[in-house]
Amino acid sequence: MNKNNTLHLNKINMKPWLFLTPVFIMFSLFVFWPxxxxxxxxxxxxxxxSPTKTFVGIDNYISVLTNPTTYKIFLNTLFFIGxxxxxxxxxxxxxxxxxxLILNRLKGFYKTAIFLPAFISLVVGSILFTxxxxxxxxxxAEIAGWFGIQLPIWSQTEGLVIVVISLITSWKVFGYNFIMLYASISGISEEIIEAARLDGVPLHRIFLDIILPVSSSAGVYILIMTIVQGLQFVYTPISVITQGGPNYASSNLIYQSYNEGFILYRTGHSAALSIMTLLVFAILLLIEFKFVERGVHYEN
Amino acid sequence: MRTNSFLGILWHTIFILTVFILIFPIIFALGTSFKPLQEVYNNVLNIIPIAPTFDNYIGLFERLPMIQITMNTFTIATVVTIMKMLISFLAAYAFVYFDFKGKKFIYFIFIASIFIPFTVTMIPNYLIMSSWGLADSIFGVILPQISDAIGILLINQTMRSIPFSLIESARIDNISHSRIMIDIILPLIRPQLMSTGIWFFVNSWNEFVWPSLMLKSVDSYTLPLALQMFISAEGGTDLSVAMAVSIVTMIIPLLLYLVFQKYIIGTFTASGIK
Amino acid sequence: MKASMKLVSLLLLILLLAACGNSEASSDDTQNGEKTVVDYWHVNAETQGGQTVEELVKEFNESQDEIIVEPRYNSGMYQGLMQNLQAEAAAGNAPALVQIGWSYREYFSNNFHFIEPQEIIKNISEDEGYLEEKFLPNVLALAENNDGSQVGLPYSLSTPILYLNMDILNEAGVSPEDLTSWEAVKEAAKTISESTDNYGLYIAEAADNWNVQQLIESNDAAIINDGKAAFANEQGFEAYQLYADMITEDKSALHIGSDEGTQAFVTGDVGIAHLTIAQRKNISDNAAFEVSGVPSPAFDGEQLKVPAGGSLLAITTDDEEKQQAAWEFTKFLYEADSIAAWTEGTGYLPPTVDAVDNNDELKALMDEDTMMLSAYHQLENLVPWAPFPGGSGLQAEQLLIDMRDKILAGAPIEETMKATQEEINNLLQ
Structure with missing residues (x-):
């Protein structure tokens, strides 16, 4: 009968457009026009x-692309993502x-506890962890001192600073991802897993050969979300702790764009960087739409 | 089932350790907020203060208009949440129950907006809000926050879980769309909507970047902004008061979470990406 | 229809609620219809003078009926305030009175409106000679820009000193009298780090080049000369070499951000710290060890130079009534008792000549506290905090910070300094 679940009406329907008007207005004003x-x-x-803007054509883009710092920042971004x-x-x-599959007790407690930091401001988290x-x-540092270990000064160490900032960001992000992946995994049919177990399939094989493929749409969703939102989340600890330093070691495309815009007041540069970041994300978007939305139809 | 008990113990240990790492900072913040600053510096490891004091909190409420600041945060979060829920609900209804030209494309455009980093929109949004005279006001903070496509995504998923036949028969009986929305759909997905609402509320409550661009006078601050007042390059970070502010900032979101956690976790667990 | 009406009315109710909450905050403004409002922008966080600002403002507001001063805190110190000033200008507004960080003197005077105090005094006969009375010439000159205009008046004045953890120094057998030159400090730091479990020295690494300027200029190099960056010479290399060696070779100096580094000193993990006098209260209140202070050293045989930290007060409005009002408030801030309160609350030095003599508590403080003493005595060695001319001041400062980070991470000193100098000079054209 009605194949695609819609209230198909014969005449042109104004209703959906009416319902979409509020989002259209808000998004046009605050997303698309900007x-x-x-x-x-x-x-x-x-x-x-200043009241005057000077037209410079693609100079800003060229300046960004020829600046060696840009490549450092781009590599940092990749490292952050990794x-x-x-x-x-x-x-x-x-x-x-x-x-x-393995734990039988305290499940509710673990879920609640792990998801909890997602409800706390990352500013609070950054100050705490600093x-x-x-x-x-x-x-x-004091505890490490008992064992004679001296902690590296991570806020001044290239590479390590990115790891620590990512860890701080992860404190907040981990819970949401965990819950979403758990949701997907727990939705996998019990019988398949039971059967595999009875056949003596080792756990790690079950994970790789059954769980991963079946929950892949959730996996890809979390993959994309972590990259896109994670990179924006790390902005907060960078801003609170290192301000992109030392010497851009902890800066990434997003932070640098903000830095250019609201700290150095080079609006054109900031805009150019933002647009380039957008392109990188756009590629990721295409991947998401192919996998996730296709995955949805596949399930149906 | 019959799990290898060694594996069980191993993983329980790992999980407990993880939980400890995640929760410890909060307990640490709580303890520190009751310590005088001198103790913070010299008594680093004790979570429980040797000389507990309420001074940090009292001083905080005396020096800053904390009530006003909390109200600002609350108002912004509430308005943002309600507006987001409303427009996302309407939009999701249109996407789920109607077919129209360009629907796929439009849906794609909205989802695509999630991928736009905030740096792309921040400068123009800032300029728009300033030119509308909303620079130091809560509306300046509220308006751009409403355009968040995640709302459409989440409510979309939720609505799809309702059996279509229900809606179909309602339309056949010629029930108006508003009635369908309010009398049929709403009650069915109330827990999910509530959870989504809480999620939006807490995210807006904790939001820092955009409010820090918009709000300049202390009277219009939100709680996260009040927090950064206590971090000064010149005078040193007053960690004990900063922790007091942190705790005040954390209370409402944590309360919401702990009271409604069954619903919240349930909603997120059920929705998933299927 | 009824249902959608409910939705709409709910929406309206919410908007109404929000509007109410918003208008409450702004209704205060309309009540000041009769009085002149002076927006006073400052950078003093709660931990550093914020309370003093509130008290002074309150006292002034209560003492008369014509003017209301509204203070506004700007986070991110002087850099943050400049950003906000910029943003406000973009929206077409300006406050009446602002604190401008010394290193932004040129950038501010080139890009924003200000009125010279002399201009205002011209029209007020009773204030004739005010500036000469209140300020030492070299102190007043700090607030003069490269074109000779008096941008404002010196207000927050700080100099860097060496804070000493006497417990650690005693343990290592180092005496404050030993710290007569930077070379001597290097030796002492080495002794401390070798004979105790602690770091010998920490030089603050803030979001500015202030501490490094003191280091370099005390070896007779200059950051700016004749409007151009001029630090990449023998003396400059030598000064930075000493610094870098302490970190990379001797491993006696701590290399970390200023927040964490200061914390490390207060918790007792560092022997000597080169920090601003403005940290005095924080340190003496919270340290569990005996704290003392000595002046910043110079290099052997060279003249001591200390850059002035802090800010000047500038009147940035072009509304004549507000200018007068701002001036009245300014004079209040410079009264001996106000200055005494300011010094006590922030740790900044008194910028006026009459403050110490006219306020007993201040006098006592200056006489007894070694840290204050050290800072106060350096006032005669005050030099301006290198303000870069033209519109690229913000960027130039950032380049200096980057240079510091590169060198302290091990980059070759001569090369890096030369490259940075060139980059800055290219910007300044």
């Missing part, structure tokens, strides 16, 4: 204050699997 305006600004030299995915995709996946992880005078 997007176009930023694109426009990327061709100008402006400091947000660490974030490791901590917030791989680990929660395994944890969700374990919670579903003190807790203070390599000279913080609590961890």
């Amino acid at each position: 997007l176009l305006y930023t694109f426009y600004l990327s061709f100008f030299d402006w400091n947000m204050v 660490i974030l995915l490791l901590i917030n995709l791989v680990v929660p996946y395994i944890f969700a699997f374990v919670l579903h 003190w807790i992880l203070n390599p000279i005078s913080g609590p961890i």
Whole structure:
């Protein structure tokens, strides 16, 4: 009868458009128009204050692309993504699997406790962890001192600073990813897993050959979300703790764009960087739409 | 089932450790907020203060208009949540129950907006709000926050879980759309909507970047902004008061979470991406 | 229809609620219809003078009926305030009175409106000679820009000193009298780190180049000369070499951000710290060890130079009534008792000549506290905090910070300094 679940009416229906009007207005005002305006600004030299903007064509883009710092920042961004995915995709996946299949008790407690930091401001988290992880005078440093271990000064160490900032961000992000992956895994039919177990299939094979493929749409969703939202989340600890330093070691595309825009007041540069970041994300978007939305139809 | 008990113990240990790492900072914040600053520096490991004091909280409420700040945070979060729920609900209804030209495309555009980093929209939004005279006001903070496509995504998923036949028969009986929304759909997905609402509320409550751009006078601050007042390069971070602010900031979201956690976790667990 | 009406009315109710909450905050403004409102922008967080600002403002507001001063805190110190000033200008507004960080003196005077105090005094006969009475010439000159205009008046004045953890120094056998030059400090730091479990020295690494300026200029190099960056010479290299060696070779100096580094000193993990006098209260209140202070050293045989930290007060409105009102408030801030309160609450030095003599508590403080003493005596060695001319001040400062981070991470000193100098000079054109 009605194949695609719609209230198909014969005449042109104004109703859906009516319902969509509020979102249209809000999004046009605060998302789509700003997007176009930023694109426009990327061709100008402006400091947000003076009444005149100087048209410079693609100079800003060239300046960004020829600046060696840009490549450092781009590599940092990739490094951030890598660490974030490791901590917030791989680990929660395994944890969700374990919670579903190996652990029998305290399930509710674990879920509640792990999801809890998601409800706390990351500003609070950043300040807390800066003190807790203070390599000279913080609590961890003191305990390490008992064992004669001296903590590296992570806020001044290239590479390590990105790891620590990612860890702080993950404190908040881990819970949501964990719950979502758990949701997907616990929805997998019991019989298949039972059958595999009775056949003596080892757990890690069950994970790789059954769980992963079947929950893949959730996996890809979390993958994409972690990259897109994670990179924006790390902005907060960077802003609170290192301000992109030392010497751009902890800066990424998003932070640098903000830095150019609201700290150095180079509006055109900031806009150009933002647009380029957008392109990178756009590619990720295409992947998401192919996998997840297709996955949805596949299930149906 | 019959799990290898060694594996069980191993994983329980790992989980307990993880929980400890995640929860410890909160307990630490609580303890520190009751310590005088001197103790914070010199008594680093004790979670329980040797000389507990309410001074940090009292001083905080005396020096800053904390009630006003909390009200600002609350008002912003409430308005944002309600507006987001409303427009997302309407939009989701249109996407789930109607077919129209360009639907796929439009849906795609909205979902695509999730991928737009905030740096792309922040400058123009800032300029728009300033030119509308909303620079230091809660409306300046509220309006752009409403355009969040995640709302459409979440409510979309939730609505799809309702058996279509229910809606179909209602339409056949010629029940109006508003009645369908309020009398049929709403009651069925109330727990999910509540959970989504709480999620929006807490996210807005904890939001820092956008309010920090918009709100400049202390009277209009939100709680996360009040927090960064206590971190000063010149005078040193007053960690004990900063922790007091942190705790005040945490209370409402944590309360909401702990009271409604069954619903919240249930909703997120059930929705999943199927 | 009824149902959608409910939805709509709910929506309206919410908007109404929000509007009420908003208008409450702004209704205060309309009540000040008769009085002149002076927006006073400052950077003093709760932990550093914020309370003093409130008290002073309150006292002033209560003492008369024509003017209401409304203070506004700006986070991110002087950099943050400049950003906000910029944003406000973008929206077409300006406050009446602002604190401008010394290193932003040029950037501010080139891009924003200000009125010279002399201009205002011209029209007030009773204030003739006010500036000469209140300020030492070299102190007043700090607030003069490269074109000779008096941008404002010096208000928050700080200098860097060496804070000493006497417990650690005693343990290591180092005496404050030993710390007569930077070379001597390097030796002492080495002794401390070798004979005790602690770091010998921490030089603050803030979001500015202030501490490094003191280091370099005390070796007779200059950050700016004739409007151009001029630090990449023999003396400059030598100064930075000493610094870098302490971190990378001797491993006696701590290399970490200023927040964590200061915390490390207060918890007793560092022997000597090169920090602003403005940290005095925080340190003496919270340290569990005996704290003392000595002046910043110079290099052997060179003249001591200390950059002025803090800010000047500038009147940025072009509304004549507000200018007068701002001036009245300014004079209040410079009264001996106000200055005494300011010094006590922030740790900044008194910028006026008459403060110490006219306020007993202040006098006592200056006489007894070694940290204050050290800072106060350096006032005659005050030099301006290198303010870069032109519109690229913000960027130039950032480049200096980057240079510091690179060198302390091990980059070759000569190369890096030369490259940075060139980059800055290219910007300044």
